[in-house]
Amino acid sequence: MSRRRLWMLLPLALLAYALPLAWRGLWIPDESRYAQIAQELWRRGDWVVPHFLGLPYFEKPIGGYWTQAIAQAWLGDSLFSVRLVPLLASLATAALVARLTRLIWQDRPLALLAGVVYLSCVAVAGLATYVTLDAQFAFWMALALLALWQAQAAATRGAALAQWALLGLACGCGLLTKGFLALVLPVLVAVPFFLLQRRLGELLCRGPLAVLVAILVVAPWALLVAQRDADFWNFFFWHEHIQRFAGQDAQHERPFWFYGPVLLLAILPWAGLLPRTLGRTWQERRHAGTAFLGIAVVGQLLFFSFSRGKLPTYLLPTLAALVPLLARTLLEAGRRGATGALRLNGLCNLLLGLAGVAALLIYGGRLYESGEGLTRALALLAPLALLLAGLAALVWPRRTLLAPALALWVLLPLLSIALPNSLVDNKLPSSFIQAQLGHFKNAGLLVSNDLGVAASLAWATHRDDVVLVGGPGELKYGFAREPASGRLIEERDLAAWLAAHRDQGPVAILLRVDGPSDRQLLDSLPEPGESIASERLVLLVYPRPTP
Secondary structure, three states: OOHHHHHHHHHHHHHHHHHHHHOOOOOOOHHHHHHHHHHHHHHHOOOOOOEEOOEEOOOOOOHHHHHHHHHHHHHOOOHHHHHHHHHHHHHHHHHHHHHHHHHHHOOHHHHHHHHHHHHOOHHHHHHHOOOOOHHHHHHHHHHHHHHHHHHHHOOOHHHHHHHHHHHHHHHHHHHHHHOOHHHHHHHHHHHHHHHHOOOHHHHHHHHHHHHHHHHHHHHHHHHHHHHHOOOHHHHHHHHHHHHHHHOOOOOOEOOHHHHHHHHHHHOOOOHHHHHHHHHHHHHOOOOHHHHHHHHHHHHHHHHHHHOOEOOHHHHHHHHHHHHHHHHHHHHHHHHHOOOHHHHHHHHHHHHHHHHHHHHHHHHHHHHOOOOOHHHHHHHHHHHHHHHHHHHHHHHOOOOOOOHHHHHHHHHHHHHHHOOOHHHHHHHOOHHHHHHOHHHHHOOOEEEEOOHHHHHHHHHHHOOOOOEEEOOOHHHHHHHHHOHHHOOEEOHHHHHHHHHHHHHHOOEEEEEEOOOHHHHHHHHOOOOOOEEEEEOOEEEEEEOOOOO
């Protein structure tokens, strides 16, 4: 496999990633929440204490919001600007993965292939175009992994200390992005690896430099936020770490085996390479680089599996260690003609593609309306591309090594423009909000019964005073801190609240009607001056009463 061919693939990857950035609205609840928090940060000018809809929001540190706020301040409030940071973070992580692969095996084609494989994993592609902090955190953890390898391989004391300092920088920035997990993951690799190499003394002597640098990176903001709001570290440490990972009432509790199938899905369309990769990693465990990557994969998988709270996105940093091993399996199979792993991977993709095509043909009528024939046809092309890549691997395994990557890069933009209208209105309300933006900007009060919709509304209107109807959701802590805000009302009280507040100006109520209770809420309201409905979204406009 030539380096020239691999280099030619990278612009295709960039195009596949960049095209969908502005093609779809903000997904709720995650994208709308992160976009609004970052926007509020720079519009408030408060670069120390995070706020969500005007209320304290302490579930994450500030670092990830800084980068997204800078992008919005620089490029304006657009879908492109809010998704630019995860895209750049993912591309940079691919470069780090390629660099780590090159240092371990001294093989340039393999290094480039590792970057290509990383950018063609489903988990990477999905989170690179999705507004969360996961892509940024994965970048810092990949940098930490690279620095740790370079530190143990350094030829001089000065070079080693520089890499330990780089490790500390990566851990500190990772902590600012997502929390104390940034300190745990590198330790899970460093301790067993240095024990295996019988170099524990080196770790104990030089490791403290990384700890010191991490402290220096975090300390300025940590002290400022503690001075501004003394409860930040108490809530963030106990609620977001101890309770989430070990508490009896941990969020997103899943069984121990949860990350097994998640890993297979995350590395699609390369899942069929995993059995051969695991076997080869065990056979070559005495090789320092293979052992280093294997320890990283197993250590992180076990850590996340033992924690009570589990989300699929937690696994993204693990791919920086797993992808070089997968890429090596792929390249060696092509070089030596060992086509078993290639055909197994092709069979997996063929079956997945067939399942996707069958599902759309059988159930597509329930998802797509009669007027969405073109959209449905475009959606059908996505699994068809995977099917063809799988078929090609079965027939010409050595000639089509990169067909799965091309299929994924076809699938990514297609899925962004092939979403059914029912899903768009249910999960991407920002499209409807933009279409009715005049009503919202002219309103004196904005109201919604869904936190994700409220965040999309706040982001589009540049306002953080949206009134929330029903439960507080992720703003439970913020409303508890500010119970007198007057911006959380019960569903049964909405009609009375509306009558009492209409004299303050026009009221725009955007409801997400998802079930019987939402329909009851809608029926309990008086006749609006204007009503606009689109699938599950209903906009009610109440003008100021005439005297």
